Structures are given as C-alpha cells and as structure tokens.
Amino acid sequence: MRFLFKTDYEDDIKLFPHSGYIISYGLLLALLLIAPYVLSSYLMSQLVFVCIYATVGVALLILTGFTGQASLGHAAFLAIGAYTAAYLQKYNVPFPVYFLAAGASTGIIGAMVGFPALRLTGIYLVIATISFALIVEEILARWESVTNGNEGMRVKTLSLLGVTVPRDSPTFYYLCLAVLVLTIVGTLNLLRSPTGRAFVAIRDSETAARSMGVNVALYKVKSFAISATITGFAGVLFAHKLSFISPEMFTLQLSIEFIIVILIGGTFSLHGAVLGAIFIVMIDPFLTYLKDDMPGIIAGIAATFGASPATAGNIQSNAAAFASLNGLKGAIYGIIIVLFVLFEPLGLYGRWLKIKLFFQLFPLYKRATFKRQKIYVKSERNR
Amino acid sequence: MSYFRAENLSLHFGGLKAVDAVSFAVEKGEILSIIGPNGAGKSSIFNLISRIYRPTSGRIFFEDQDITEQPPYDIAKLGIARTFQNIELFENATVLSNLLVGRHRHSTTQLWQELLFLPSVRANEKVHRRRVEQVIEFLDLEPYRDKLISGLPYGVRKVIELARALCSEPKLILLDEPSSGLNVEETDDMSFWIRDMKSELGVTVLMVEHDMSLVNRVSDRVIALNYGRVLAMGSPAEVQEHPDVVAAYLGA
Amino acid sequence: MLDFVQQLVSGVALGCVYGLIALGFVLVYKATEVVNFAQGDLMMLGGFFAFTFIGMMGLNYWIGFAGAVATMALFGMLAERVVVRPILGYPQFSIIMATIGLGYFLRSVAGMIWGTDDLKIETPFSQGVLRMGSLVLAYDKLSVIAATMILCALLWLFFNKTMLGTAMRASSENMLAAYYMGIPVKRVVSVVWAISAAVATCAGVLLAPITFIHSNVGLVLGLKAFPAAVLGGFGSIPGAVVGGVLIGVIESMAGFYLPEGWKDVAPYVVLLTVLLLKPEGLFGLHVRKKV
Ligand SMILES: Nc1ncnc2c1ncn2[C@@H]1O[C@H](COP(=O)(O)OP(=O)(O)OP(=O)(O)O)[C@@H](O)[C@H]1O
Numbered sequence A: 001m002r003f004l005f006k007t008d009y010e011d012d013i014k015l016f017p018h019s020g021y022i023i024s025y026g027l028l029l030a031l032l033l034i035a036p037y038v039l040s041s042y043l044m045s046q047l048v049f050v051c052i053y054a055t056v057g058v059a060l061l062i063l064t065g066f067t068g069q070a071s072l073g074h075a076a077f078l079a080i081g082a083y084t085a086a087y088l089q090k091y092n093v094p095f096p097v098y099f100l101a102a103g104a105s106t107g108i109i110g111a112m113v114g115f116p117a118l119r120l121t122g123i124y125l126v127i128a129t130i131s132f133a134l135i136v137e138e139i140l141a142r143w144e145s146v147t148n149g150n151e152g153m154r155v156k157t158l159s160l161l162g163v164t165v166p167r168d169s170p171t172f173y174y175l176c177l178a179v180l181v182l183t184i185v186g187t188l189n190l191l192r193s194p195t196g197r198a199f200v201a202i203r204d205s206e207t208a209a210r211s212m213g214v215n216v217a218l219y220k221v222k223s224f225a226i227s228a229t230i231t232g233f234a235g236v237l238f239a240h241k242l243s244f245i246s247p248e249m250f251t252l253q254l255s256i257e258f259i260i261v262i263l264i265g266g267t268f269s270l271h272g273a274v275l276g277a278i279f280i281v282m283i284d285p286f287l288t289y290l291k292d293d294m295p296g297i298i299a300g301i302a303a304t305f306g307a308s309p310a311t312a313g314n315i316q317s318n319a320a321a322f323a324s325l326n327g328l329k330g331a332i333y334g335i336i337i338v339l340f341v342l343f344e345p346l347g348l349y350g351r352w353l354k355i356k357l358f359f360q361l362f363p364l365y366k367r368a369t370f371k372r373q374k375i376y377v378k379s380e381r382n383r
Numbered sequence B: 001m002s003y004f005r006a007e008n009l010s011l012h013f014g015g016l017k018a019v020d021a022v023s024f025a026v027e028k029g030e031i032l033s034i035i036g037p038n039g040a041g042k043s044s045i046f047n048l049i050s051r052i053y054r055p056t057s058g059r060i061f062f063e064d065q066d067i068t069e070q071p072p073y074d075i076a077k078l079g080i081a082r083t084f085q086n087i088e089l090f091e092n093a094t095v096l097s098n099l100l101v102g103r104h105r106h107s108t109t110q111l112w113q114e115l116l117f118l119p120s121v122r123a124n125e126k127v128h129r130r131r132v133e134q135v136i137e138f139l140d141l142e143p144y145r146d147k148l149i150s151g152l153p154y155g156v157r158k159v160i161e162l163a164r165a166l167c168s169e170p171k172l173i174l175l176d177e178p179s180s181g182l183n184v185e186e187t188d189d190m191s192f193w194i195r196d197m198k199s200e201l202g203v204t205v206l207m208v209e210h211d212m213s214l215v216n217r218v219s220d221r222v223i224a225l226n227y228g229r230v231l232a233m234g235s236p237a238e239v240q241e242h243p244d245v246v247a248a249y250l251g252a
Numbered sequence C: 001m002l003d004f005v006q007q008l009v010s011g012v013a014l015g016c017v018y019g020l021i022a023l024g025f026v027l028v029y030k031a032t033e034v035v036n037f038a039q040g041d042l043m044m045l046g047g048f049f050a051f052t053f054i055g056m057m058g059l060n061y062w063i064g065f066a067g068a069v070a071t072m073a074l075f076g077m078l079a080e081r082v083v084v085r086p087i088l089g090y091p092q093f094s095i096i097m098a099t100i101g102l103g104y105f106l107r108s109v110a111g112m113i114w115g116t117d118d119l120k121i122e123t124p125f126s127q128g129v130l131r132m133g134s135l136v137l138a139y140d141k142l143s144v145i146a147a148t149m150i151l152c153a154l155l156w157l158f159f160n161k162t163m164l165g166t167a168m169r170a171s172s173e174n175m176l177a178a179y180y181m182g183i184p185v186k187r188v189v190s191v192v193w194a195i196s197a198a199v200a201t202c203a204g205v206l207l208a209p210i211t212f213i214h215s216n217v218g219l220v221l222g223l224k225a226f227p228a229a230v231l232g233g234f235g236s237i238p239g240a241v242v243g244g245v246l247i248g249v250i251e252s253m254a255g256f257y258l259p260e261g262w263k264d265v266a267p268y269v270v271l272l273t274v275l276l277l278k279p280e281g282l283f284g285l286h287v288r289k290k291v
C-alpha cells in the first residue's frame, strides 16, 4: 500500500493525487483512443452510447448525487437538447452554434425548473420532475410546426468545419469522448471549488449551509442549470447518433435508466457514472447474447453431464423460450435495481473500492470498514 | 451604540410565545451567556438572529445596521456565525470540506472560473486552506482532517461545528449549548477555547448553555430566560441569586 | 349541461380509482415515510389475480374478488418484508428506487404470466345503466364510486375504532416513540402494506370493467395517482381521495372541453401549479425541521 506524504496545500487540490493516477488514466485514455481501430463497429456504436449516457450520468450526479435534488425528468432535458439541434439544423445553422444553443436553451429551461423546485424537497421534487417530463413529452408530440409531432424529426449528418462526420465514424466517437472528458474535468474542478462544496452542503443540511452564507436557492438553481446544460449537450450527440428523434424516445423509462446509471455506478463518484453507463448500455447486447448463444451453451453443458440428446434439446428450447420472453429486460432491470439498493448502496464503484482495499490490506481486511451505519428511522418530513 | 442589539423581539407559534418581547445588547468583545430551563426560548432567539425564523415583532441590529429583514445567507456574510444544538454538519463530506464550507462567505470566484479552475481559483483555494489550517491547529483537529463526519464521535463533531463557524472568521459567534453531550475533559477544553476565541481571535460570543460551571468560568454577563421572557440580566453571580431565576429552576 | 354531468360522473369514477391508489401511497407513506412507486403495479397485479380467479377459474365474482384481495394482502406483506424493511431509514431516494425496481419486476413478470393482451373481467353490473330522465349513467362507473365510499368508511372505522388502527396512527406520528410505547412497529408496518395492497386490489378490480387490465395499467394510473396524493397533501387519507376525485374530474373535463392533448397533461399542469403556490399540497401541513 502507498503512503502519501503531503507537503503542500496543493497536494489536496490536485486532480491526480499521485503518479499512479496519471499512469492509469493515461493508459485508459490511450486505450479509448485506439478503440475505433480495434473494436467491431457494433461495439464502437455501443461505446458512443456509453459516452452519451455517462455524460448524462455525470450531469445527473451533479444534481442528484452532489446537490441532493432528485430528478426523474432528465429525459426531458435530453429531448430539449436534441430537438433544439434538429430544429436549428433545418435552418442550416452550423454545428458549433446549435451545439451551444442546445446547451443554453436546455440550461435556461433547467433553471426555470429549478425555481419552482426550490421549495420542494424529497418526494415532491421527484413528482414535480416527473410531471415536467411528461408535459415536455406531450408538447413535443403536439407542437407539430416545430417538432413535427409524433412523426418525429430526421437529423442530418453532422458537419463540422465543412467535413461531414457520419454517426458511425471514429471522429464522431472522439467528439462524444471529448464531451464526456470535458464534462468530467469541469465537474471535478467544480467539486474542488466553493460552488461544488456549496452543493454538497445543501445536500447534507440546508439549514447549516444557509447559516454559513450559502444562498441555497441560488445554488440549487445553478445546479439545475448546470445539470440541464450538460444533458442538453448530450442530447445533441444523442440526436446525431440516432439520426432520427421522436417523442416516444424520451419517456419516463429513459429518465429511470439515467437514474439507474448513477445508482448502479455509485451515487457519490464520477467513476460510478461511467461504470453505470457501461452497464446500462451493455445490457442490450448481453440480452441478445443470452437469447442467441446461451441456450446452446446450456444444452451443451447438460449434454456433457450426461443428459440424453432429447433432454438436451428440450433444455435448449426451454432456455431459448425463457430468454426471448417479452419482459425479460424489464424484470432484469427491476431485480438489478432492488439488489443494488439492498446490497450495494455504494454501487459498482463502491464494490471496486472494497476489492481494492481487500488486496491492499490482505490479510487484514475487515468487512466492517464499509458497513453501513445503523440508522434509526429519521424523518425527512421536516427538512 | 451597542455592538449587537435585540429590541422587543417576539416569536409566536400559534398561541405559544416562544420568545416574548426580549431586549438585550451584546458589547463588542464580551462573552454573554443565555441560560434558562428547557423550552425557555433560547434556541429560538438564535434562530431569529440567523433568520431561520422570522420574528413576529421586534428588530435586530448588528454594528448599527438593521438586520431584521436580511436574507438568512446574508447574516453569515455580515460576520455572524453559529453552531447548532443538535449538530448540523455535512455528514457525507470530509472534515476538511466541512470547514471549507465555512469559508464560503469569503469566496469571490465566478462559476465559469471554477469550471476551468483558473489560477485565481487555485490561489483563492490556497488562501482558504491556510485559514482552515489555522483553525484546525487552534482546535487540535489535525487527526481528523480527511475523515468523513459520519464516522466521528459526538464530541469531535461538536468541535468541528465550532471550527466550521470559526473558519468564516466571524465577528460574532452564536454557540447553542457548546458543552451538551461532552464529558468533563472535553468541557474543560471547550471553556478554554471559548475564552481564547475572545482573547486571541477577538470574537464576540453569544452562548446558550446549561452547564453552570462553564457559564461561570467564561461569561462576562448572563441573561436568564423563562417562558420566552427575560427574568434577569447581569453578572453570573447576580443572575444566579436572583429570586425569579431560583424559582424558575426549582420549577415553582 | 347533460354532457357536463356525464363528464362529471365519469371523472369522479375515474378519480375514485386514482384516489384509491393514492390512498395506498398515503397509508404507506404515513406509516413508514416510504413512497411506494409500485403501488400502481400492486393494483395491476390485483386485477390479474381477480381475472385468474373469476375469468379463468370461473369462480363467483364476489368470491374471486375476495380471493384476490386476500392474495394481494399477503403479497403486500411479502413485498414489504423483502424489499422495504431492510432499507427502512435509508435516504428516501434509495427507497423510491427500490420500489421503482419492484414495479419494473412486477410489470415484466405479469406480462410473462398473463401475456400482453387486454383482459376483461365480467362483473354482475357490467352492462346495466341507470336512466334518470335523459341522463344515462353506467352501473360500472357508479359502482366504483359507491365502492370507494364504502372502502373509505371501512378504513375510517378501522383507524379510529380498533386497537390496531390506533397503533398504526400512533406509529405513523412517531415511529420511535411508538416503539418505546410497546407498539409492535414492524408488525404494524406489515399490516399497513397488506391494507394498501388490498386497497389497490379493490381499485384494480373496480377498474377492470372501465378500462381493461394489462401489465402497464399500473404504471399509467400510478403516475396519475401521484398528482392526486400530492394535491391531497401526501399525508392525509381523506385528502388522497379528494385529490383523486379532483384529478379525475380535471382530466375528464379537459378531455371534453379542451383541445386534444390536454387530457393527459392537465393533471400534471394542475399539480405543478399547486406545488408552485403551495409546496405542501392542498391539505398538507407545513412542518420545519427544528434546529
Ligand atoms: N418550529 C416550532 N414550532 C412550534 N413550536 C416551536 C418550534 N420551535 C420551538 N418551539 C417551541 O418554542 C419553545 C422554545 O423552544 P426553544 O427551542 O427555543 O427552547 P430552548 O430554550 O432552546 O430549550 P432547550 O434547552 O430544550 O434547547 C418550546 O416550547 C418549543 O416547543
């Protein structure tokens, strides 16, 4: 295990506390940069979605994880970003302009949502954000002159400085990766500045934050605006990746998926948002795999254990029937959410920390290190 | 003119007069204690000063400025910091970030500068950090710097709350029962710190306290309160001998 | 005028269903501060059980109804025991997510078992109508209203006249204090979940003749029941029913008098407006944390 000797206040401010970080993140970045030349086009496509989902995950983390304001309406912010881009594209506005415009419009709407949200806490806020998202969905479906209603809108191929960037090109992937990395760096910067600390203060005790001079209302609105802006940016990329957008793509289901991203990753860390995004995006290929290959493999295993060919065939068709059941994805989502909340509240990243600590301290690791503290029923009714 | 002044302050919850026409003044550099039985309205006075509650009537002045209508976050900006009776720390953050939030009133950087972490932000952060380190040293909090609050014992939390208030470099500090829940040793430490705060840091102290020995050791003056009304005001000895105060404590 | 009364009655009927779901939210919330996002799905499941008993096994309507209610009461206890109790006292958001997960799970499993077609339960009063002059009111709608009133009366009696009900009220006021007073808080919470699942089942069975049962019905109606519960203040049992009726009427009026599209969003617009003006809902109390 490594001991850090701090000799300067700078040591606590640095993004990378020691050289090990620089090496491992450098390596990761290098791998991500050569990915397009190694991975199949299908996996590359999934990787782009990972970048987009992770960006939204970080945005949600700022609002929900750090400021403590729950939102089940982020699909609506994504939609506003996507539609702003698609609409401005019709008038041949160049990419950098509509990219920024999408972020700005979403940010403004985010701030507007933030204002009524100021007086709401807990469950009321969750319900208000759901309502907001449902209303946005309906507006998108009805405002046909702008959004083309339920017909949806085509999104033209991205063109950057006169070069067309197809949605499955490496350049598009790099663009998404850059947006993600910049978002993460910006968020880390925020977290080591007064604003980020004010967010955390509001999350943990509004009363104390106020008494320390934090203008709680202002910072909540800021948090909403920042989170929405980032989601708006992600929305532009999302629209380009799909090349077609329609209202039913931005439902409550999607908002819940975003929450799952941070819940599964770990609601307290940026690593978590990325891990959660990988998880959510990869669940589809995983289910496809389950459907296509798993039954054969299971039957093979059964055969090696001495099952007759007839039984093995039976098992195979049963497994196939199970894997292609309609609601399987929903059921898996449901089970995963419940299991994570019950058993791994710190998410995948928390699990990783535990494993790391286990090896660092081996054989002295104590389970109790990460044990949840006993909490007795504490009312959140009067905050 | 007095440094800090409350005039005819009242706070009613429905029919209950939690604070009832209370007037008092705090002189610059003194330690003034408020005592009184449970439910006398002591914490309510603090909550009025830090604008958690809006007074039913009455006015509050600080440095000759009427602060009755100031928004709550501005109170800290004026230089009034406080601690809470039941400890209101930022549970899921480290001690260091808790203390740095105390520096919030001195932060001047803009959001966009922070997003880019410009050199000005970095320089500011170092200044904040230096001040925080001074407070950490003053209150002997070195071992806890990087610990999460949620894992710390009660006594330490109490000190951290005091530290957070001091980090804002207040002119006036409001301490709500600083010794409650502390053992004898910790209470001794607390009494030294309170006196040092006055003599070394030049902070004016307004304090609510039940522990009479602590009150006697540190206070310049004492106010006794019951049912939201002032019973007596004066030196610690005078107030404790006052017949109304004796009666209030004996429950007669 | 006639149209108005027709709309009013169907609005009230629909609103009663919302109200019953909202009632489930409120019961559980009052007892444990848990907001059960799977409440609508409990209703859906109750509907499917009733369908199984009545439509598939051919039981008498009332016996099937009672069977579904009993089954779901047990299921509610099970859900509480498995999903909610282990995390009671953790941040509200975690608990909300757990119940969202539960909802997903129930929806998918129901879809797997009962398929994705719309199902219908034959009821003794499916067909009939009540004629008053030129006013025509369907019995199935009236039955929802009547049943809601009966249920509310029963619940009121239960909470105010029985020991268990009093214990529940006590533990919903202050769980720790109730525990110290010797009230078996865990059992109380268990019973609260049973009741709320049973109430949800009633809503599901009553709803069956009006809209069909399918695996997503709980999600759709559950989302409408939120505005109802919030309007009612999220802590008040009569408030929930009044809120539900309000939302039902607003929805049905908006569907009739306003341009297309308003029907679905009107409840949410009203909800946001109310929250803006009165963040605690119409009947909610404003309580502040004491420091
Ligand atoms: N938010 C509130 N709503 C209603 N009554 C309140 C509220 N806050 C305080 N009170 C009441 O006001 C009175 C004074 O309360 P306060 O907390 O100021 O007492 P205190 O002197 O600090 O007592 P203690 O020594 O127990 O801390 C009490 O009767 C209390 O119940």
Ligand SMILES: [Mg+2]
Pocket: B042, B043, B044, B085
């Ligand atoms: Mg007090």
